Amino acid sequence: MRFHDRRQAGQELAARLLDRAADGDLTDPVVLALPRGGVPVAAEVARTLRAPLDVLVVRKIGAPGRPEAGIGAIADDEPPLFDEQSLRILGLSEDRLAPDVARERTELHRREDAYRHGRPAPDIRGRTVILVDDGLATGVTARAALRHLRRAQPARLILAVPVCAAGAPEALRDEADEVICLHQPRNFHAVGLWYEDFGQVSDREVTDTLRGLSVSP
Structure with missing residues (x-):
């Protein structure tokens, strides 16, 4: 199964998370994207959940x-x-x-x-944090991000991605309260192979997306 682009992947991921929200599992959510590729995905999640969007820059x-x-x-x-x-x-x-x-x-x-223009990082203490990327390969970047976020004491920490390497979610179970991955293809190889359009996301696209959605206070 391949996604057309990051936007479609985000819509499918948002549908999965909307079911959790309907069950009351996502209290006071904030969506954090790993830029740059995670931003178009996370934007769809934030719109669907009517949650604020921000970024967590990890290299x-x-x-x-x-x-x-x-x-x-x-x-x-x-x-x-x-x-x-x-x-x-x-x-x-x-x-x-x-x-x-x-x-x-x-x-x-x-x-x-x-991306921030001097704006401080959001206060996530006591909130449900949904960390979003466009895919999960080795998991080392996500692990660093999750450990950083855990120190800020969120009420619940969720990692959500459209596609991931087999076994990657299990490797991160100790870092997040929940890892959501829509597809774990057997022959994963690379994130970009699972998108028809995997063009590079620009800094301008990131800033325009953040400007178009309410960022978290």
């Missing part, structure tokens, strides 16, 4: 020579989170990756400035 640390292969991630100014098994297999150390972390930290802050 993936890629393997040397293979930036698409996530072996670590950073959120805010917190220490990087690495996949220790990947480091061992690749013969890498955290010190060796320090320049990569510094570069991604700079990009993280650039995007926060571009």
